[in-house]
Amino acid sequence: MTGLAELGVADIGPAKVDLGGRWMAAEAEDDLRRQFPRPDLDDAAWQPMEVPGHWRSEPAFAASDGPLFYRRRFEVEPLGPGQQAWLTMDGIFYQSDVWLDGSYVGDTEGYFFPHTFDITSALATRSEHVLALEVVCDRPARRAAKKALLGVFGYWDCIDPAYNPGGIWAPVRVDLSGPVRLSSLKAVCIEADAKSAVLELTAVLDSVEAVTVALRTEARRTGTFDGERTVPAARVETRQPLAVGANRVRWRLVVDEPELWWPAGLGNQSLYDVCVTVEAGAEPACSKTLRTGLREVSAQNLVWSVNGERVFLKGANLGPTRRDLAYASPGDVARDVRLAAEAGLNLLRVHAHIGRTELYDAADELGVLLWQDMPLHRGYTGVRRQAVRQVAAAVDLLGHHPSILVWCGHDEPFSHELPAGRAPGPTRVMRSAVAQALPGWNKSVLDTSIKRALEKADPTRPVLAHSGMLPHPAWGTDSHLYFGWYHGRWDDLPRAMAAWPAAGRFVGELGAQAVPFTADFMEPQQWPDLDWDRLAGHFCMQKTIFDDLVPPSAYATFEAWRDATQAYQARLVRFQVEALRRLQFRPTGGFAVFLLNDSQPAVSWSLLDHQRVPKAGYAALRDACAPVLVAADWPAPSYPPGAGLSLDVHVVNDLLEELAGAVVEARLAWPGGGRKWLFGGDVAANSCCFVGTLNCTLPPLSALEADTGGPLSDGSSWPLELHLELRWGSPVQSRSNRYESSLTGR
Secondary structure, eight states, X not given: OOOTGGGTOOOOOOEEEEOOEEEEEEEOOHHHHTTTTOTTOOOTTSEEEEESSOGGGSGGGTTOOOOEEEEEEEEOOOOOTTOEEEEEESOEESEEEEEEXXXXXXXXXXXXXXXXXXXXXXXXXXXXXXXXXXXXXXXXXSTTSBOSOOGGGTSOTTSOTTOOOOEEOSOEEEEEEOSEEEEEEEXXXXXXXXXXXXXXXXXXXXXXXXXXEEEEEXXXXXXXXXXXXXXXXXXXXXXXXXXXEEEEEEEEEEEESOOOBOOTTTXXXXXXXXXXXXXXXXXXXXXXXXXXXXXXXXEETTEEEEXXXXXXXXXXXXXXXXXXXXXXXXXXXXXXXXHHHHTTOOEEEETTSOOOHHHHHHHHHHTOEEEEEXXXXXXXXXXXXXXXXXXXXXXXXXXXXXXXXXXXXOBOOOOSOOOTTOOOOHHHHHHHHHHHHXXXXXXXXXXXXXXXXXXXXXXXXXXXXXXXXXXXTTTOOOEXXXXXXXXXXXXXXXXXHHHOGGGGSXXXXXXXXXXXXXXXXXXXXXXXXXXXXXXXXXXXXOHHHHHHHSOGXXXXXXXXXXXXXXXXXXXXXXXXXXXXXXXXXXXXXXXXXXXXXXXXXOOBSOSBOTTOOBOHHHHHHHHHTOXXXXXXXXXXXXXXXXXXXXXXXXXXXOSSXXXXXXXXXXXXXXXTEEEEEEEEEXXXXXXXXXXXXXXXXXXXXXXXXXXXXXXXXXXXXXXXXXXXXXXXXXXTEEEEEEEEEEEEOO
């Protein structure tokens, strides 16, 4: 990534005093609570704690659920005339009360956005200071009635439920500014086409006196130069009167003949640096720069368009890079986005959390669209006001990223508990259906308020109130369809879509668990006597479902069982993704496989384990998501000799150009014989084309025995293979696919 300073658009900002590094920490207790903010308290015997970080990374707090007291001594020269000072904490899991020099400053709630306090008066007369925080991150007592908006960090099937992310996980600093400070800047693209694009900007300016400032805004195409500076694509300057205190200012910037931002495969990922400079008198007082892209997004019946072009979304759910978010390096975060792009995905659903800034920067640069969930997962109670506040903060923080396609308020807003690790029987299926069909506080009150707040904060993007609700006139959205894991068979999805097309408008989750290659945490040397309770309790494994689908008892070695679980996951993912791609825009707008990545060592639905070693399902997803796909109905696992076979063949073309003169060759082979079909024609751009039907009568038993040298015993079988090859263009390009079945004996 090219740094902004290298482009000549470095921010003019306040001096910063970094408060990271060594703090002192202690478990909270009532007697100490009355004393710990005092500057003269002797904390030499407290436990050293690195900030940013999570308290469980320190051995002394490895099993703690807090609360914890934090203290940090620092020095700042007394402020001069007209100077302001601000304490900013970029991320705290999850709540805190803040004292400075023994005086109460305020409280924070919300893990993913900065919290800032005016500390000008405290820093006006002295240089030595003590910052003290009480940090609280409670694990939920009732998972269906949570109070903290932690999303997957609070409770999730893919993170150890005993883990607590508590701590000061992001930087803490003191900002020193002049009389005018540009404290926040938000930008959203409200219009974009080949002729012009319009950015709406919102800034908060803090002033110590009533004054009129010049507000200059410039947009420069990232990476274009004129001497030592980038070439301005647009510029606007206004005079803005400010009152004492915080001033919220809104204005627009028009870019003529813009270079639009496109998802990967549809065009370039053109980006602009938008710099806002505030001048008080003749000198620049402060500035901020955002990197953004110019594009329009829309949706109709969960079919999505970018810049007026329909886009079929091929995606996966993205978990946190690590459950201890502070220790995820920028390279680790960006790698997950790159691995998604390398698998042919154009969408990541940021599943029930808000990630680090590097995630959004990488998605902007690589052209991967983001379905951004708010950090709400399953049931909550009494959090409506806090949720509305936090979703507005999310838009302020992330709204300038062109990769964000849609905001989603709440993942699976169910009010009932689901027993972990068990395939649902008829009673559970009925309870789940009833819970989704009937009104409830979470989806009817909480999610309605969240949706309204998101639409108010960002009218430029589609907003979904929630995810995982079956089609319903009031609140149905995308579907979470776990055929082959929680319900039905792995090949039931097409039949379900035919019976209930509305459930296939967008499939937001599908998948199955598989054992990873990086499996030392499972202690495979103990096979077959693994500690199954430990794996289920702390490493996410759903053992009872494995017992039904890929039972460990059927395999002699751990490696054989591991490979069988991966083969099952890969087959399910490939089959269901191919089936959904054949329904492209009729009515399906896309899918998001569950799950791309692990956040910790786990036996989960991930295709990439916690070390990012791919399972077999990753390659299966990559093959099924190729921009051009030739696919057939999957053959049955086996056929009796002499049976009839009928399979439809389709070509899916995600390119923005037709496949002229395309030829599909299909070859069905069995021992001693086979059949061949040829089809020809053009395949339209961005479409799914029906090619034809492969009708065939399979050879009788007598012919098979003759070809293989005589009668065979009962239970014998012969391989049956279908090969598809698509060729088009000049020079010739090609894609192929392959399916396996068998012919059974007597």
